[in-house]
Amino acid sequence: MSAVIDFLNNIFWGYVLIYGLLAVGVYFTIRLGFLQFRYFGEMFRCVLASPSTDKDGISPFQALTVSLASRVGTGNIAGVAVALTLGGPGAIFWMWMVALVGMATAYAESTLAQLYKSHGPDGMYRGGPAAYISRGLGQPWLASIFSIALILSFGLIFNAVQANSIAEAAAKPLETLLVNWNMFEAASADGLVAYDVAKLIVGVAVAILTGVIIFGGIPQIARVAEFVVPFMAGFYLLAAIIALIMNIDRVPGILSGIVLNAFGLQETVGGVAGSVTAAALNGIKRGLFSNEAGMGSAPNIAAVATPAPHHPSSQGFVQALGVFIDTILVCTATATMILLADVIPSSELTGVNLTQAALGDHFGTFGPIFVAVAIFFFAFTSIIGNYSYAENAVVYLGAGKGGILVLRLAVMGMVIWGALQAVSTVFNFADASMGLMATINLIAIVLLSGTVAIVTRDYIRQRKAGGNPTFKVSDHPDIAPGVEKSIWD
Template identity: 80%
Template sequence: MELINSIIDRANDLFWGYILIYGLLATGLYFTIRLGFIQFANFKEMWRCVAGSGETDRDGISPFQALTVSLASRVGTGNIAGVAVALTLGGPGAIFWMWMVALVGMATAYAESTLAQLYKTHGPDGMYRGGPAAYISRGLGMPWLAAIFSVALILSFGLIFNAVQANSIAEAVALPIERMLAENSTYFADPDAWFSAFVAAKIIVGAVVALLAAVVIFGGIPSIARVAELVVPIMAGLYLLAAIIALVMNIERVPGILSGIVLNAFGLQETVGGVTGGVIAAAMNGIKRGLFSNEAGMGSAPNIAAVATPAPHHPSSQGFVQALGVFIDTLLVCTATAVMILLADVVPSEELTGVNLTQSALGDHFGAWGQIFVGVAIFFFAFTSIIGNYSYAENAIVHLGGGRGGIIALRVAVLAMVVWGASQAVTTVFNFADASMGLMATINLIAIVLLSGTVAAVTRDYLAKRRVGEEPVFRISQYPNIAPGVNREIWS
């Protein structure tokens, strides 16, 4: 186990110390500039593509469903536990770098999801299928690299990331259990009995979550989309409402907190809300946790973006939808968590971090109900992340040629990882997640940069038609020299 941890640490040093810490920002800046600051100039278009997306066809899900499934994966522990971890390790300035990753990441998310739509095809079940594996294989002509990406996606999203989500649910339940055990002197008289009961409770939580997830994922992607469409908007809305109430209750301190986040990111203000952090630590942790939360450039959300029937019928429209997902995830939900923590009378520490820090912060604002609310929010955010992550892994299995048997095996493995992850140490689980995420993101960033000319051409087509008042409909026949691997039946 020590050797495995050493290998994972070295991989994380490589990915996050050299490749992705610069690659993510550079790629986001590259697409921001090349596409004419598309995430700012066309912000209204993102909302329009979602607002007009109620209808679909038998081969796909609606763009709104695709947005909620991607948000189900994005809006999870990264928004509640991950933000708290970023504050603990990097200080308030880490939140600024999360914002920066999101703002430039919106352009990256647009590019990867536009490509996913362009290169989608029909799977063996008739549904649209696609994602990074599709544009790596058919767009770049590198099926071997697409296979590596698919395996990495299955390992990370199908297995490791779902263990992370289960871990967060178990941690959220652990605090009230720990308090209950503290009142029973019998357990503290026998530490072994206390520890066994504590671990058993977490395993039971994992088993319950796995059972509920099984009910959804065995219905396939349409079932996942229906659940996400119902649950995600309600939970995200309630969470943002809690943040707004906390802001109103502490309105006189809000300007200082927000300005302090920016100043602390550049070392101009040492302490914000009782939390300190250095410039390098802020940048490193903000970028890492920002990507873990919004997933821009990771190559995850494009898997569900490809399954959507876009409205209007153009690859760019789903790119706009998924760019909006990054904005909602980080600029709204992550910021809500950060501000609620910084406004509370709590100080991050090695003992008080992750989910427990967020719970303590809401407990300070709302009393016992605040801690209960975080526990409920963690459950629903993490649960929807599990089913959303599974949908990505299923797409990868289909790309690798796995039939019904392969999908069943994946479902069983996902449920097993949920139970396993519930009882593991959070640091171990996050280290595994960082390494797998780093491999996926590296492959995907290289692919979308190599295909950036295609993204630019498709984007020009969409915007040109909007400018003359025409409904943007993409026809591959108008671009005979672009994207030889595109399914011409879909885009005829």
């Protein structure tokens, strides 16, 4: 199995997706007339619009925060540090480029998710890639494969990985407390060690907290994300702003150096070196992993939203903004704090340790503690965000309330298991599963790109005319098959 999984990952991530995600991003950027640049302000307008009185979905702002809960994870802390270590400062430039074209992909997939959404068995809006693959392309069997792959990767295994990150960050301090309080010996005769007990305690605590939220369903997840995510991201960005102000004289050189290093015009930036090839490869990979544009994950929550204005494109704009916030803001915050610090990435000092060392340089002993707290919130919100995607997939597969209950219990079990186990092997399986769902999704949105273009032109035409865009599917009979007319007329 390991050999098969490694082969699939090599195909998906070495060839298909690295080039496919970039190509699709460039394709939609051109086909939609550089929409993410020309109508950047529209993204904020759609997020901040007055919520609809339609109670069958969540608000646009809630949809943004739930998708950010999933997008903004430990990769924004550890992944950026790894990209700097392996690719040098120029890797950050390529992360920016991936995000800028990925905004068009995110717009396209979330617009389709809105267009093809339907009322689920509980009355709430449901949809996502499975819906537009099934009803838009007429391929329900392919939509089922997509849904299974999403449940395995985002619903189960990635949540174990996030729980592992929380346990690794919290178990050591808890172990110290357990030993100091004489509750456990550092290593007892029967092999039970305080560190193992600490990880178990962390895993059970996170599982219980997860259960309290996910058993309330997507509305409860949306309420939590709406409150937690802005504070979580806001405090992290505030730390970066403080670091920038403290080193304001070096900031222009760092930012220009990132661009120059990406093309080999400057060898080192902030004491960090990297080649052009390594910068491009690692920046692109980490950017794609971080913002998830084209993966087919965020459209699952985009479909649940009640858009404002009442038009599929408005939720497309909202999710495009999510990519911008994740990569251009949060990932850049991590990168600049590392480059402005008196630390040098190495094979020994990378990932979370590098970010902690950088913040320790800026803020003293408070820095590593701040990173540990950030890891908890970034990872925990990813768990509940990922679960919301998987719940939509379970509903599509027709599993009903029983299937949702099984999923919730399985997610809690995977959180405990992930806190206790090394998850590298299973993570490879999740990569293959995510690679499969992303490949299916990319093919689907390209085949439906004509529909995206029609819907986008309709929105822009109405906005330019000074009106509040409203979509009526009866005005577009060429895209009517598969669209639920009761929602859009």
